[in-house]
Amino acid sequence: MKTLNLITISLLTAGLTAPVFAQQTEVEQNDFYLGARLGAFSADDDRVAVKNGQVFSVDDGFKTITSGVEAGMMFTEAWEARIYYDYMEADLVGAGDAYGDSYGVDALYHFNNNFYAGLGVNNTEIGDVTDVAARVTLGHRSFITDNLAWRVEGGAQRGWEEDYTEMFANVGLQWFFGGRDTSPEPRTRPEPRPEPQQAAPEPESKPVDSDGDGVVDSKDKCANTPKNYSVDETGCILYENETITEELLVEFDLNSSNIRSGERSDIKDMAEFMKEHPQLDITIHGHTDSTGEAKYNQWLSERRAEAVANALVKQHGIEKSRVDFKGHGESQPKVRENSAADRQENRRIEATLKVVNRVPKTR
Template sequence: MKLKSLTIAIALAATSASTFAADKEEGFYIGAFGDYYDASWKNMRAQAGLDVNESTGWGVEAGYRFSDYWSARLEYADMDFNAFDKVAGNRNSIDGERYGIDALYHLNGGPFYGLFGIKEMDVVDDNTFLNAGVGYQHFITDGLFVNAETAVYQGLDRGYTDVGAKIGINYLFGQNSAPVEPVKPAPEVVEVAVAPTDSDNDNIADADDKCANTPMTDAVDGTGCTLYEDKEVTVSLLVTFPNNASAVSTQYLNDIEKVSAFLKEYPDTTVLLEGHTSSVGKATYNKWLSKKRADAVAEQLVSDGIAKDRITTVGLGEERLKNDANTKAANAENRRVEAHIKTIKNVKVLR
């Protein structure tokens, strides 16, 4: 009952103190402890009928904490056993000693630990035991700690099975285990998008723009240059004449100047002037008159600065009547010179 009470007390003390466990430490330590041992040794001296029961005592230990998880210790205990002499019929005390070595495994590097070891007990005669148990240690300061543990002892010589418990105080000559600093991830590099410079606002960055300062009205290609497209441009001329006349009326001078301007703007173009007459009169005469009318318009173009080799005239007479009705109005409409000029112009594409 005494051992059971002590074991329960140790467990309660360990549980209540668990929140006060100190950091794991490494180094040498020494300590002293109070010891309780519940023996069940019958007839140790058969001739005397000596039974050995529980023991109380004290002890010292020295150990080394190798890491957060492992430590080892040497132990010595001075024991005072309660013995019963069945021959004499009385109880008396018997001195004994226990010494040996233990290995301790600290669960998760924390305050609770398991232990196993081998002990030699010198009580009346020598006996060897294997022991295993559990314990708890609590650091009061960086070096000072208390511990409580209980263990089962199995005899190798006579097959005794005993239990024991102890409470001790120790001092560790070491230093705190350096905590492993978590590896901090490298800061994430956030790329800030910088809008490329576009000086002429044509949506093409200056670094890619091969045509700087394009007008804002122009559509551009992928290199920032103005886009062009082919477009057909035309100009037409119609000059009419009185009956049997070939002189150019002043009312048509502006129209002829427009043709001259077109020819100057597009120097690769030429003009064909077609002269016509009505069906009145002889065909041969009308042929001659129509050519004379075309030549009259050509002379006006030359006077405006157009080279003669760019002008061709032809007299078609009454071959291509514009209006074949036999009326004064139809005849007036047919007395004419016509020209139609067209070319391809490369023009800007606007946005």
Template sequence: MKLNAVIKAALFSLLPVSAVLAQEAPQYGAWVAGFGEYYKVDNDKPNSLDNFDDASGLGAELGFRFTPEWGARLEWSRLNFDSESGLNDRDGDRFGIDALHYFDQKQTYLFAGFKHQNLGENYRLVNFGLGRHWDLSQNWKLVTEAAAYYDFGQNFTDFGLKLGLAYTFGGNSASGGTPSNISSQLNEPAQTAADSDSDGVNDNQDRCANTPKGDKVDAFGCTLFDEKTVSSALDMLFAHDSHKIANPDSQQVKNFADFMQQYPDTTVTIEGHTSLVGTDAYNQALSERRAAAVKKLLVERYAISAERISTVGYGESRPLDRADNEAAHSANRRIHAQVSTTKKVKLTR
């Protein structure tokens, strides 16, 4: 409990007056992060044994975002410094505290703070830089930062680049105000915020207002959709040695034409076929006439654009039934067409 109180007191000490007076909610309350770091050492950095070369390391941080504009964090990292001679490489710890100022309530921020670095010798640094948390999911963020570290006492400046992964938690919708309000946000459960369209996402985070009731929504209150494949098929039979359409007003034809009108980006190929009676050459031409007759029907009677319809004749090469009887011959005298597309379907709760 004492350690927790010390941490909170340290973080509050970094908050400017404008943070205390902020009136809007943070996007999230706190985060923990791990990161890797490349550290560029100033050539003038003093070392009693050898000159330092560049360093790399790993670290962790714990941060709190008190308002949309202001936050603070504690940071620790373990750095491995190479020496120019290769004989006096050093490992050392750096730890400190930063205040963070966010732009336009987004996740890009400027930061500044104090660091203590122990490499056998102690360095006390003032640092400042620019960073951003990039959304990977609702709670996971990619962390990128660039920073400068200045030692006033020994007059040198180091630079660092960080890449890390943060997990955010504890977001709430209580408005910022006095320090006592901020303290209550850290120690008490968040109050229930307004949800005007009852979709489970608070108004201050809802990007899609007035979502229809019953819709399944994402973390920002917007309706979720799934893609569904829909299709329509057309099968027609012909009399022996004929390409005349027996029933051009059949419900099957109307349904097929309605589907193509409902989905104007679709195209279709009409396949013509014949029975096994007759010569290959004659049946090939007959199958092409059958496919062309159906195309003409769809274009002239149902106003489907001719550019959306292609035809092909397969003659007797693709029979449904190879038997030599009237039932097989009748089944093979046909056309077949199928069209399909995908459409967005709302997900419901």
């Protein structure tokens, strides 16, 4: 991505110096143009995107590629109004790519025939997360012919709803209609048409696989699939199940149901996992060692399980209806007791949660 940043800087530098192939052509009032654009976008380091129902951070730096179209009109020789649309492909931290789009309107003021600046309103959406922003633009435009111009731009935008500050840079080609070169071309005597000759048969075209997924375009129902994903016979991504397990183990002192201070971080981790997966409920299983009477140990195991259940509900905000607890006394030892250390391992609570996610299958 360092190479992309160098390319962006080079394009901006080229635009701010008069190119040798540019010609002096003045824009005129009511000139209208259509254009194509290609660029890079630097996302804010706090921007996030949603993919497969999960939230991921968008890579910052000029790592988001944009391509699109634009249209504009010169209302005076100095003021221009423009609308545009860009398709966006962004890198996510640890989750591949996310897609989105960006569109908006700009008011541009031309200081002379080449340099201009502007203000605008922009809507940027990446991975189903949308932000409206105010945008400032600096640019340079040069004409290649009377009707064809190229331009390079850079600038920044500031979000209104989210505290995002983001940068962009792009280049574009613009074709102007009307008012460019109205002088009539001299007519020449038409040359006699040659006798038509039988055209040679065109060679058979080979099937095209634009996204390189092994399925030709004529059969590909899912275009632009990432090359590292496995696909089916129609070119669509294959998915597989991924199981994520979260375990909780808390030990207690002899004859105690008080939670040790060193064990509280593990309970917090389990609470965070439950908040990330609100469809899951939990059952806390309490245990004791074999010291003491069985009836007392049953009561103590229930108190230990209840203490951890209360910590999840009262200290970490988990709904009470999602938390259950049971005591098993000394009936389910973790290890056979031959020492004080063995008895300590049996004085515990245990809980396990599992969730299955659907993830793309890689090649």
